[in-house]
Amino acid sequence: MASVNDRKLVLAISSRALFDLGDSHAVFEKEGLEAYSRYQIEHENDVLKPGDAFFVVQKLLRLNEQLPGEPRVEVILLSRNSADTGLREFNSIEHYGLNISRAAFCGGESPYRYVSAFGCHLFLSTDADDVRHALDHGIAAATLMASSSQTEHGDQLRFAFDGDAVLFSDESERIFKQQGLKAFTESEKASAMKPLSGGPFKAFLSALQSLQKEFCNDQPPIRTALVTARSAPAHERVIRTLRAWGVRIDESLFLGGMDKGEFLKAYGADVFFDDQKTLCDSARTHVATGHVPHGIANELIKEGD
Numbered sequence: 001m002a003s004v005n006d007r008k009l010v011l012a013i014s015s016r017a018l019f020d021l022g023d024s025h026a027v028f029e030k031e032g033l034e035a036y037s038r039y040q041i042e043h044e045n046d047v048l049k050p051g052d053a054f055f056v057v058q059k060l061l062r063l064n065e066q067l068p069g070e071p072r073v074e075v076i077l078l079s080r081n082s083a084d085t086g087l088r089e090f091n092s093i094e095h096y097g098l099n100i101s102r103a104a105f106c107g108g109e110s111p112y113r114y115v116s117a118f119g120c121h122l123f124l125s126t127d128a129d130d131v132r133h134a135l136d137h138g139i140a141a142a143t144l145m146a147s148s149s150q151t152e153h154g155d156q157l158r159f160a161f162d163g164d165a166v167l168f169s170d171e172s173e174r175i176f177k178q179q180g181l182k183a184f185t186e187s188e189k190a191s192a193m194k195p196l197s198g199g200p201f202k203a204f205l206s207a208l209q210s211l212q213k214e215f216c217n218d219q220p221p222i223r224t225a226l227v228t229a230r231s232a233p234a235h236e237r238v239i240r241t242l243r244a245w246g247v248r249i250d251e252s253l254f255l256g257g258m259d260k261g262e263f264l265k266a267y268g269a270d271v272f273f274d275d276q277k278t279l280c281d282s283a284r285t286h287v288a289t290g291h292v293p294h295g296i297a298n299e300l301i302k303e304g305d
Contacts, residue, residue: 003164008074009211012115014125015079015089017144019048021277027065033108040085048092052144052288055122056270059157061099063221065152076118077103078111082244114204115139115140121207128293135294142273142290145280158270159208160287163238163252165227165275165295169197172237174296187233188234195244200294202245209247223250225267261286 015021024043028036064071067221077093079086083105093100104114112130115123116137116164123134123141134141164173176184205224212222226249230238235254242249253263260279265286273290274280275298281290 007070008072008099008119008123009060010074010076010120011057012076012078012117012118012120012123013053014111014123014127014130015077015086017051017053017124018077019051019054019089019092021048032256037082037085040081040088044088044091046088047095048088050096051071052126052146053271054096054212056124056157056288057100058096058098058223059155059270061087062155062234063157063211066100066221071099071181072211072214076114076120078114078123079103079105080108080111081105085272088154092208112137112141115141117265121204122201124290128291128298132293133191133202135292138200140201140292142292144271144282145289145291147284147288156219156223158223159223160227160264160267160269160272161201161205162272162274162276162279162292163226163230164199165297166199166201166224166273166292168199168238168241170199170201170275170295170297171197171278172234178221179297185234188230192233192236193240194237195241198211198245200292203248206245207229225249225251225253225269226266226271227260227269227272228255229260 023041024036027039054241060073061075063073077089077100079089086105102118104111110130110133112123112133115134117140121140123139124144126129126144128143159265161167164170172184172188175187208224209221212220215221231254251267255263259282261282264283269287271288271290272283273292274283275292275295277291280289283289
């Protein structure tokens with residue numbers, strides 16, 4: 001993964017995450033594919049409204065304006081449209097001045113299989129099945145959930161991450177889910193010196209930090225935060241894990257089970273990634289949120305279904 005882009009941070013974005021395609025999708029659901037195709041072609045010069053990931057993409061691409069030489073950020077458009085029905089998306093990209101030149105139009109099939117071929121570090125989509133497939137293939141991915149809130153920090157881009165099953169593996173969360181808080185706390189104290197294994201977003205965080213290092217000013221355009229339900233004494237293993245990885249997080253919030261929403265709002269996250277759907281539902285009222293359907297919490301949901 002990402003070997004063809006060792007010096008770039010590469011994001012794959014679905015067309016429905018980048019733009020609001022609600023009107024055309026409604027036509028597809030009510031009238032079928034033929035009517036949808038006709039609608040898209042008839043409206044191909046109508047500019048699409050921004051979608052849930054639009055402003056994150058916009059801020060990422062603006063980073064290239066602050067660095068000399070080759071672009072250090074690239075965004076790939078992935079779409080279930082055909083190239084014919086997808087022309088409206090490229091016209092909208094041109095309208096907004098987004099520097100997106102590579103795309104895969106898959107004619108109704110899932111585009112996730114091209115994420116690895118493009119060397120992407122992160123895939124954002126509104127399709128939960130596509131996201132699960134990408135995660136199964138070792139790529140950081142999240143299902144974007146619509147949010148009515150939008151943070152403003154100028155061009156600064158603020159990412160927030162949950163810990164277990166997102167940045168880290170779910171090995172500790174499994175103990176918590178299966179044996180309870182006491183067993184979890186005892187296990188974390190006993191394993192404080194043993195780094196946690198990496199979760200699905202470890203490689204993305206590392207690539208993000210490599211990009212952060214390109215900026216040496218007092219107001220870096222990227223800021224990261226760990227927002228976790230952990231608290232002391234389970235904090236030590238997390239700190240030592242990040243130290244062992246050689247990764248720096250700008251802010252770390254150990255909330256001890258408190259609701260994350262108000263803290264994410266106070267931090268001003270542009271997007272927050274969490275593995276637990278219920279926590280995502282709460283967070284999305286404050287900030288844009290990506291559900292990471294990975295780990296034991298999501299296995300339990302499947303079993304409950």
